Each structure stands twice: as structure tokens, then as C-alpha cells.
Amino acid sequence: MLMERQFDHGLLPHTHADERARQDFVQSLKLYLAQKVVPGIETVYEARVRPAFEKAHGRPPQDNYEVDAVMNGNYYYRLWASLYRTAQELMWCSAAEPILRQREDMARAAVVANPVGSLELDPALEVPRYLSAVDIHCMPGSYHGEAIAGDVTQGALYDRGVHIYGMGGLGPKLGKAGELVGQFIHEKFPQMRDRPLRILDIGCTVGHSTLAYAEAFPNSEIHAIDVAAPVLRYAHARAEAMGVPVHFKQMNAEEMDYPDNHFDLVVSHIVLHETSSKAIHRIMKECRRVLKPDGVAAHIDLCFFEDLSPFNGFMMMFDGPNNNEPFWGTLRKMKARNLLKDAGFAEDAVFEQFVSRAYQGQTVFSEGASDAGRGTWKIIGGMK
């Protein structure tokens, strides 16, 4: 099944036929690995590895760490891992080629003459070490790398990379995560549905999810922050090209410039796992601080280990050591509920919701993490 082409908002790089074919190949390779190679890992585990563990211990592995201890050295698993890592590297290389070729032109094209939204950069803002120590998810240059004035390369790279990575499950505008949270807020907090809100998206990168809120909550005032200038420049130009007014600011979510009691809704999308043990508590607290009373914070990420079977938890561990996601495993070991309570939310005001996301875009709210864990996301949050 071939994914939809990405929505052309006018900023995408001109891509030669061979470059396009390279990118299509990577997407096909990723889909092939996910559908034809990954299932074999569980087959091997169930047929050989788990029975051997049970024979030795008189019980099955009780958590993902015990599965890891016996599966990490398995040849078939490592063969998949080597291929998956290679696909990830080819994905970024294939996405980068046309962008690097047009770097200067793309920077010029991202300058907006008469914006309906705004862009405020803060050149003095320091990129936190948890985002600069390694290139997150093996994206060369991470979010903040800059080589020329007004550089948007990392934004464009992220835009194309996420499109390939999503294998069609994120929609043509790549807004799926934002759509899911918006849909969830509509159902859980109907009182927020029909009035204009002031909304903040933290760690917005290029605004894929941010723009979904303009559709879900019409006439709302939408703000979005990130620590990295190149993704924000691109986000601003992209939002303007799509005619959506958003106020982008370069800011660290650990310490925001916004006043107390300012927003109706604060959201983040697949961001929590790219922070740190210290930062995550600060971010959760800051998000609550800037909320109005009765305002809602909602964060969507992949599942935590507490949500997954020992085997699926083991599969979920991969990205930490193997895809440059230093905080990945530490976050998933945490209890979501504790994170929210530590941030100051009352016990009866916090929520957790699983959402399933099929590769071809169907969505179902679900009771638990029903598949290998990768297709299920989790929304956690609370009302102030």
C-alpha cells in the first residue's frame, strides 16, 4: 500500500525524479520491515526464547527488561535492528539531498512579506543539552543546526522525514497527532468545543500538529514554541503558506515567558520523550502554571512500559540506544499519573487515553495498547 503524497504547501524542495524514487524506496523499505520482518521477531521469541526462559526460571519474563536480557542478543532481532537503523539513515540522507542542494533558495522562499501570524526568534536562547548532545532520531543536524543566515534546512528535513517515517499514518499534512488530541478534547471536554480558545503548542517543530487546532477550534488564538530557530522559520512560512495564523516563538518550555493563567489549552505532540529527567518535571509544571483555571493540558506520546506487554515493551526500547533518543527509555519507565500529580494536578483531574492509529490513517480510541505498541499512542494530561 503506497502512502498519499505529502500536501504541497509550496515550501517543499524541488525534488528530481531519482531523488523522489530514493525517498519512495525508503518508505517502501520501512513498510516492508514493519509488516514482513518485525512480526518474525515475536515468532522467534514465542517459539524459542520465551520457552527457554520459562524452562530456566519456572515463569515467563515479567517485564521488558527481562525480555531484553534474552532477546537483545538474538540474531534475527539484530538483523532487523541493523536493517531498521540503515533505513532510518537512508531516510534522512534521501530527504536531505534535494534540500541541501537548494538550501539558499529555500531560506529566501521562507521569508514572509505580510504575515497573518508572527515569528519571534531569540538568538540568545540556549538549546538544551538533551537536544544537542546527539542528533535526535539520527536526524543529521538535529532541530537547531544552522549553516547560513535564515536557514530552514532542519525544518524542511523534518517535514520530509516525518512524511516518509509516518508511512501514510499521519495524513497528507502530517497533522494526525494534533487531530487526535483535538478530537479527544472535543469528546472529553465538550465545554471547550464551541468557544474560541487561547491555545499553546510546546515543542512545535514545523507546526504539523499545531495547525490541526485551527480546524478543531475555529477562531482560536494559536501560539506555538520551540527551542530551535530553523524549524520555527519553516513552521512560520508553512503556516502562512497555508493561510493559518499562528504566533511562533523561540522559547524553552521549561521556563516560558507567558504569564500565569493565560491559556485555555496547552498541548504537546511526541515531545515528552525528547526532554530529560529534570526538564520533564519543569515542563509539566510550567504547562500547568500558564493554564487558566479549568484550562486543560494534554500531551501525546507513544506508550509507557506500564501499558505494554513485556515483549512489546522490549520492542519499544529500541529507539533509546539505537536511534539517538537518550531519554526515550527513562520516560517510558515513568508512571504517567505520577508525572501529572507531581506537576500539581489534582488526582481526580488527571487523565490517560490510548489512541490507535492504523498505518493508513484510521483512528480508534481504545482501552489499552492493543498492538505491538507502535500504532498506539497515549494522551496524558489534566485540568487545572
Added chain:
Amino acid sequence: MTDLPSAKGGRPLFLETPAQDDLLAIAVALAQEVAVMRERADTVERLLVQKGVLGPNDIENYKPDRSVDLAREQWRQDYLGRIFRAVKERAEAEAAGDTPREH
């Protein structure tokens, strides 16, 4: 072409040796390039059909004559010689009593 970018953070060892990981990565990259060439040829065929230069089954029904067969066979032998250069050199080295030395 500008250099392909690489990610800061090092690469884990997945298989038994770095060489095995590298060879796998090279094989996958070659598979990617084969797919790129296949797609380019496919584009040419479709354009030729669309512009009426070829009929839809002309390529499948093409019967090379003897001279084309010979030229193609020569091309394949040269090609295989390039691909298996290392094998040929290994045979020559073994025959000469040269064994691979430790680096």
C-alpha cells in the same frame, strides 16, 4: 553532490562485526539504487507509450537479433568482471602464495 549528512551520536554494533553491519548497509543502499534505475526506466517506457513511440507491449514482445544478443553477452561479461574483481584477484593471490596479512 554535497556529502550525504550523518548524525552525531555514533552507530551501535548490531551484528557480530562492524564489517557485517557495513556490508548490510551497502547492500540496502545498492537495492535502493536499483529501485531508482528501475523507476527511471519505467518512466521512459511510459512516456514512450504515452507519446505513441512504443505500443504497450513492444518491450515485452521485443526479439533481439543475434548481434544484439552478442553485444549484450559481452556487456554482461564485462560487468561481471567488474563486480567480481576481488574474487579474481583473490584467486591470483592464492595462486601466487599470497595470503591476506593482518592489518
